[in-house]
Amino acid sequence: MYILAGIMSLLQYVEQCHDDKIERLAFCPGCGRSKPWCHGCYSRKSDRINSASESLNLIYIQRYYCDGCGKTCSVLPECIPPRRWYLWETQQAAILQFFLEGSARAVEKKVKPSRHTITRWVAWIIVQFNSHKDALCTKFPSFGLLTEPVAFWRHVFDKLSLSTAMRLCHVAGVSVP
Ligand SMILES: [Zn+2]
Incomplete structure (x- = not known):
């Protein structure tokens, strides 16, 4: 790909x-x-x-x-994820909203994907935190200051879209969904 x-x-x-x-x-x-x-x-x-x-x-x-x-x-x-239905943009909006609201049930009222899908995305971004962080820090060393997934991604989303972050991870050899 x-x-x-x-x-x-x-x-x-x-x-x-x-x-x-x-x-x-x-x-x-x-x-x-x-x-x-x-x-x-x-x-x-x-x-x-x-x-x-x-x-x-x-x-x-x-x-x-x-x-x-x-x-x-x-x-x-860049906008289309290789193996997921919803665009990266939709995933980013839902994940960010989850970080703010703390519950997929609250988020699903504001975005189209179901709370089950949102929960799966959030679990993925937390479980994969270290591999994403290592890949992105080679390009943006300052991201290394953030050692916890929620603070890390809120900071990344201020600078980059999820689609760009995932493209950089893919180029670095990290499997991207
Ligand atoms: Zn070849």
Whole structure:
């Protein structure tokens, strides 16, 4: 998987796809061979917020095939998480709200995901704290001053979006959901 930096919203991505401005994959992320083959697209229903009449779905994701290592590679815009339905933006809003309110039951009244989903996201961000922190501190040493997950992420969200933080973790080799 390769993540396109700086594409922060689905609308921005859809417009860039429409104008054929999506960056082509120059190197295979697996073996480094240049110019992997563009191997078509697949679609995802990443818009889970807008109503049916305003929905941006389907969202097309480029796929590449590398002759060197025989692997395929998807190219995702930064705003879409690899293995979760809701965009990073929605997850960030829910997680931050949970930190403020302290209960998923209170948060689910304000955001679309259910309290079970919100609880799962919060558990993940707390359990993975050390690996996320280590990855982000290589780029932002000052984040190392925060030694507890809630204070850490509240500080990170002041500087970076969750999508950017997760892109940096992915580049650093940390598995991103
Ligand atoms: Zn390769």
